[in-house]
Amino acid sequence: MSAPAALVSHLVLLSLISFGGIPSVLPDLHDFVVTAHGWLSDRDFANCFAVVQAIPGPNMILMMSFIGWKVGGLPTAIASGFATFAPCCAVSFSVFRVWDRFRDTAWQRVVRRGLAPVTIGLVIAGGYVMARAGDAGWTSFAVTAAAAALLLATRINPLILVAAGAALGAIGVL
Amino acid sequence: MRSAGEGEVGVEPLESTTSPQPSPPPGVEREHVGAHAPVTLPALFVTFLKVSLAGFGGPMVWARRIVVERLRWMSDAEFADLLTLCQFLPGPNVVSIAVCVGAKFRGSAGALASLAGFILVPCAVGFALGALFLNYAHLGLLQNVLRGISAAAAGLIIATGARLLLPQRRRPIALLFAVLAFAGLAVVKLPLLLVVLALAPVSIAAAAIEGARAG
Numbered sequence: 001m002s003a004p005a006a007l008v009s010h011l012v013l014l015s016l017i018s019f020g021g022i023p024s025v026l027p028d029l030h031d032f033v034v035t036a037h038g039w040l041s042d043r044d045f046a047n048c049f050a051v052v053q054a055i056p057g058p059n060m061i062l063m064m065s066f067i068g069w070k071v072g073g074l075p076t077a078i079a080s081g082f083a084t085f086a087p088c089c090a091v092s093f094s095v096f097r098v099w100d101r102f103r104d105t106a107w108q109r110v111v112r113r114g115l116a117p118v119t120i121g122l123v124i125a126g127g128y129v130m131a132r133a134g135d136a137g138w139t140s141f142a143v144t145a146a147a148a149a150l151l152l153a154t155r156i157n158p159l160i161l162v163a164a165g166a167a168l169g170a171i172g173v174l
Numbered sequence: 175m176r177s178a179g180e181g182e183v184g185v186e187p188l189e190s191t192t193s194p195q196p197s198p199p200p201g202v203e204r205e206h207v208g209a210h211a212p213v214t215l216p217a218l219f220v221t222f223l224k225v226s227l228a229g230f231g232g233p234m235v236w237a238r239r240i241v242v243e244r245l246r247w248m249s250d251a252e253f254a255d256l257l258t259l260c261q262f263l264p265g266p267n268v269v270s271i272a273v274c275v276g277a278k279f280r281g282s283a284g285a286l287a288s289l290a291g292f293i294l295v296p297c298a299v300g301f302a303l304g305a306l307f308l309n310y311a312h313l314g315l316l317q318n319v320l321r322g323i324s325a326a327a328a329g330l331i332i333a334t335g336a337r338l339l340l341p342q343r344r345r346p347i348a349l350l351f352a353v354l355a356f357a358g359l360a361v362v363k364l365p366l367l368l369v370v371l372a373l374a375p376v377s378i379a380a381a382a383i384e385g386a387r388a389g
Contacts, residue, residue, distance in 0.1 A: 113348075
């Protein structure tokens with residue numbers, strides 16, 4: 001299979017199981033495109049992640065488009081974007097149709113309670129892997145830890161934290 | 175950051191609409207206060223385009239503010255119900271919200287209209303912008319800036335996960351499965367499919383047993 005086809009079909013699979021949102025697919029995707037196939041460098045992968053934080057709109061879909069762009073140009077970028085949101089949207093649409101019938105049933109609460117912790121572990125893994133991507137040093141980890149702590153402890157706008165990270169990077173301390 | 179913002183609706187205070195009655199979409203007359211404007215396909219498209227572009231700080235916050243407070247397409251309770259559903263669906267929560275709101279009012283055409291507004295236009299614009307940045311990513315200063323952004327944004331994702339974990343903190347079994355999912359993906363570096371297939375059924379079974387004991 002060609003690199004673009006392999007990437008797009010892998011994204012379709014990841015989209016279908018992206019419980020907890022797209023960040024939960026980042027560890028698997030990082031392994032697939034950087035470690036296993038070497039299509040992107042670790043640094044490139046981290047750059048794709050960073051660039052979309054500064055752009056409004058559905059940023060994780062955009063990140064997948066940029067990875068596709070690096071792998072196979074514009075056609076792969078478009079295909080990667082679609083592969084990221086179309087499968088999970090089809091699931092959302094189908095599930096929405098039957099949701100009302102089963103609202104508040106006991107088994108549905110059980111499924112939610114069971115899925116929630118797994119989802120949470122996957123999301124945190126996504127953040128952890130991105131914190132380590134791109135040969136991050138201890139100063140980068142300190143920024144990651146500080147951003148996480150501030151978001152948890154205060155009502156600060158996340159965008160300010162991203163901007164602070166950018167500023168610290170710009171003055172060359174990372 | 176949007177990916178980090180998705181899970182934290184209800185945590186951020188949504189300032190109540192103290193502004194005067196918001197204007198209905200163009201060409202639509204508001205019949206009386208409390209009734210919502212007709213939910214047409216163009217209205218769905220434009221609404222989710224706005225939600226997407228306003229997305230600094232988390233599109234979910236804006237989705238609620240516009241759909242519930244400004245347009246009154248649904249009540250708070252209906253929106254919360256939808257959010258619960260979307261948190262347990264795969265994919266970005268707010269994309270699922272767009273699909274479900276569209277589907278609720280206009281079926282599959284509505285879902286497509288919302289989705290087009292939410293994704294297609296913003297992605298085309300964002301792609302052009304980002305591609306420009308990435309072309310110059312090798313430059314020292316930009317590289318350093320991206321490094322800083324990446325580090326901070328990773329922290330936001332971790333914080334979002336940690337916040338979702340708070341309500342579960344008194345359930346040791348939930349903490350165990352969260353740790354297993356984290357370790358499987360981040361430490362052992364297993365494929366996501368394997369982690370989900372191995373852990374989800376066991377975790378759901380554990381929740382069922384837990385529920386049976388409690389009840």
